[in-house]
Amino acid sequence: MSKVERHHLLTAEQMAHFVTDGFLMVENVVPQHLNTAVLAAEKSWQSSGSNFWHQTEVLRQVFEEPQVKGAIQSFVGVNPGYDHSFLHVVPARQLKAQEWHADSIIDVRPYAFDVQAFYFAHDAPAEMGPTLVLPGSHLRKTNTSSIARYKNIVGQRQLVAKAGTIVFMHHGIWHCAQPNRTDQTRYVFKLRLRPGQVQRGLFNTDDYSSPEVSQIIREGYQTWQGNEARLEHMQRARLWRYVTGDDKVDVSFENALTRMSILA
Known part of the structure; x- marks a missing residue:
């Protein structure tokens, strides 16, 4: 994957939202003529969903768009590794919801992450059942369907999207189809793509330490986190240090990372 110009990379504000929420919705990033062509290919597809990426050239063109490439490079670098892909199809009047789950089964990496791109070639209003995610859940590791016993969780968000939207997700986020x-x-x-290099300073780091950007992470508490909210906040602050490439930047609660620097 060729390197894009800096202005196509994600901004520090966008990356701060990703670190805080575990996903980033990028709207109107795919031109309509590509959406139309991909949707036609989806409707006529007869093979396994795992083959759609490899056998659909127009789909691969979507991921060559400068802003799409810029987002991917901001997360996983210039030469990411292909992990897997799938065309998910939910038939009309399919009234059964998917169980809550996280896709990563075995992952001992402390900070590194895979990124998952969910691309909508057509409008996906709420009644169509687009993916439900739990913001901030990406740093609370779980074993796939061990969270399937839950139904509705305070703060959950449905990814209602317009055609041409790509939602980039941290591999650990809790989610389910509706x-x-x-x-x-x-x-x-x-x-899903694996990082092709250490994920430090890959985005447009201008203003990454500004008060406005720092505040996104400092105020990123979720009601569902309950008594562990401050611990979740510390995990966000540590991930921010990692992606910015600055081991001294501190957006943690009461600057705890600085105070405990020997242990951080």
Whole structure:
């Protein structure tokens, strides 16, 4: 993957939202002519969803768009590794929801992460059942479906999207598909990529230490985190140090990372 110009990379504000929420929704990033072509390919697809990426050239063109490449490089670098992909198809009037789960089963990396791109080639309103995510859950590691016993969690967000939207997710985020209550089939394509280099300073780091950007992480508490909210905040602060490449930047609660620098 060729390197993009700096202005196509994610901003510090966008990366701060990703570190805080575990996902970043980038709207209107894919031109409509590509959306139309990909949707036609999705509707006519007869093979396994795992083959769609390899056999659909127009889909691969989507990920060559400068802003899309810039986002990917901001997360996983210039030469990411392909992990897997799948075309998810939810039929019309499919009223059963998917169970809460996280996709990463075995992962002992303290900071590094895979990124998952969920691409919507058509509008996906709430009644169509686009993916439900739990903001901030990406740093609370769980074993796939061990969270399947939960139903609704305070703070959950449905990824209602317009055609041409790509949602980039941290591999650890809790998520689940929702019922499709419409008469139309819902499609979403998922691509997962591994980092091709150490994930430090890959985005546009201008203003990464500004008060405005720091505040995004400092105020990123979620009600569902309960008594562990400050511990979750510390994990965000440590991940921010990692992605910025600055081991001294401190957006932690009461600057705890600085006070405990020997142990951090």
